[in-house]
Amino acid sequence: MEHYNMNLTLKVWKQKNTNEKGRFETYHVKDISSEMSFLEMFDVLNEQLIAEGKEPVAFDHDCREGICGMCSMVINGRAHGKWEQTTTCQLHMRAFKDGETIVVEPWRASAFPVIKDLVVDRQSFDRIIQAGGYVSVNTGNAVDANAIPIEKHMADEAFASAACIGCGACVAACPNASAMLFLSAKVSHLAMLPQGSPERKERVMNMVNQMDKEGFGSCTNIGACEAECPKGISIENIARLNREYLGAMFDGGSKNSI
Amino acid sequence: MSWKNAFSSSVGKKIQMSLTGLFLILFLLVHCYVNAMIFYNDGGEKFTEAAHFMGTNIVIRITEIGLFAFLILHIVQGLSLWMQNRKRRNTRYAVNAGNATSKWYSRSMGILGTLILLFLVLHISAFWAPNRASQTMGNGELDLYGMMRDAFQNIAVVIIYIFGCISLAWHLVHGFFSAFQTLGLAMNKYKGIIKSVGVAFSIIIPLIFALMPLAFYMHWIQ
Numbered sequence A: 001m002e003h004y005n006m007n008l009t010l011k012v013w014k015q016k017n018t019n020e021k022g023r024f025e026t027y028h029v030k031d032i033s034s035e036m037s038f039l040e041m042f043d044v045l046n047e048q049l050i051a052e053g054k055e056p057v058a059f060d061h062d063c064r065e066g067i068c069g070m071c072s073m074v075i076n077g078r079a080h081g082k083w084e085q086t087t088t089c090q091l092h093m094r095a096f097k098d099g100e101t102i103v104v105e106p107w108r109a110s111a112f113p114v115i116k117d118l119v120v121d122r123q124s125f126d127r128i129i130q131a132g133g134y135v136s137v138n139t140g141n142a143v144d145a146n147a148i149p150i151e152k153h154m155a156d157e158a159f160a161s162a163a164c165i166g167c168g169a170c171v172a173a174c175p176n177a178s179a180m181l182f183l184s185a186k187v188s189h190l191a192m193l194p195q196g197s198p199e200r201k202e203r204v205m206n207m208v209n210q211m212d213k214e215g216f217g218s219c220t221n222i223g224a225c226e227a228e229c230p231k232g233i234s235i236e237n238i239a240r241l242n243r244e245y246l247g248a249m250f251d252g253g254s255k256n257s258i
Numbered sequence B: 001m002s003w004k005n006a007f008s009s010s011v012g013k014k015i016q017m018s019l020t021g022l023f024l025i026l027f028l029l030v031h032c033y034v035n036a037m038i039f040y041n042d043g044g045e046k047f048t049e050a051a052h053f054m055g056t057n058i059v060i061r062i063t064e065i066g067l068f069a070f071l072i073l074h075i076v077q078g079l080s081l082w083m084q085n086r087k088r089r090n091t092r093y094a095v096n097a098g099n100a101t102s103k104w105y106s107r108s109m110g111i112l113g114t115l116i117l118l119f120l121v122l123h124i125s126a127f128w129a130p131n132r133a134s135q136t137m138g139n140g141e142l143d144l145y146g147m148m149r150d151a152f153q154n155i156a157v158v159i160i161y162i163f164g165c166i167s168l169a170w171h172l173v174h175g176f177f178s179a180f181q182t183l184g185l186a187m188n189k190y191k192g193i194i195k196s197v198g199v200a201f202s203i204i205i206p207l208i209f210a211l212m213p214l215a216f217y218m219h220w221i222q
Helices: A039-049 A123-130 A151-164 A169-173 A182-193 A197-213 A224-228 A236-250 B010-039 B045-056 B058-086 B109-136 B144-151 B155-182 B188-217
Strands: A005-014 A025-034 A103-105 A114-116
Touching: A025 A039, A025 A224, A114 B188, A123 A182, A123 A197, A151 A182, A169 A182, A169 A224, A182 A197, A182 A236, A197 A236, A197 B010, A236 B010, A236 B155, B010 B045, B010 B058, B010 B155, B010 B188, B045 B109, B045 B144, B058 B109, B109 B144, B109 B155, B144 B188, B155 B188
Parallel strands: A005 A103
Antiparallel strands: A005 A025
16 A cells, blocks of 8 residues: 655634534644544644644544544544545545645534534433433343344344444434434344343333434435444334334333333 | 324324325326326327216215325425424534435435425316316316317426426435335335335336326327
8 A cells, every 4th residue: 555645734623612603724734644544633733733832623532443433523524534434533544635625524413512623412322322222131140141042133133233333423424413323223233132122112212202302303214324324334224213113103102101 | 102103203203204105106106097098199088087087986086185185294294304304403514425425316305395396286276176176166077188288288388397207206216215214114125126116116107297298299199
């Protein structure tokens, strides 16, 4: 692979806090290695800004190995950049050319208010999980993991759905700012396993209700979420969620629903 | 929590869109079948016979009320979802992914639907409304075949109709698949067949409809 250095122009969203209006700030970075990750390029930018006595750009990051889902950046209109099934930390600078201008924005959704610059508040996802994205566990001895037989293909599909890291790229990519891909992955992976099955009806009802309360848009099956998901979650999960929801609805739902 | 969720929740509203949409797809099939009778080129004999049945049969007339109810529900719910969803992102993106992540017609269902609605207002006031009005006044059914033949001599009318059919086709390409996806039927196993049938339907039905005004205008049928 060819190694090269590049000079870039960055147009980065700067916003002081949730209430104040944001704007784009233009920065120039020099001698960026094609082997840097996108976040390392931002580290270089921030060090440069600190050295100049300016305020660095606030951005979310944690594991930097593509599994935590923190690095929320919309890069040139694409959630996590243009590479498929990649988080921002795994996007490398070889995706860009020398002299390029890169526009970096935060996740934009009313349910994800900007805290500062590129950092958004994703607690709405936590509240959706709290509404039903769990299996109630009774106290007692730990149950043997293999005590309940599970069909191989169900286990595989549940695992594929469970790959969701809750990053919010689906919401950022959706023209309706809908959280249906996230929600459907959570509902799916629990509904497909015997441990999650007893609570499936109240789970889907409660989680959809919570999603609506948080102010996410509704799903119109556009499919942009699937295209941008760093973990390749399929919109088949949304079909499954709809099926779960219909089932719960016509069954009178659950008495435990909110 | 129960069936009431069909009216209150976002998923419930989408199920309404899906079921009314599927009913409208069935209607298109029947409407297309009946109107395609003009292609017998028999001076409208077979068409008039079919139109008489559709206009007087009690079962069809009752279904017609349901059709209008579903159509209105589809329009009202669709427009309200469209407007609500737009508000879910207060600050828009400076750069949009556009066609890189989704199809333009999937993102434009609201606009395509509005175009179809505008077309429908013209279409219903040209044929259905005067015919039913005449029936209600006790003057009997109108000569719908003759009305078509006259209306489609005007190139502007023909262009509006063809434009309406194109809007319908793009609306259907997304809508057909979307209806099954919303009902949870579009698992990977059936996704391919649903999409293929949907695209075939979206081409064939609007094409037959578009050929009707064109055939009259070009005097392929008399």
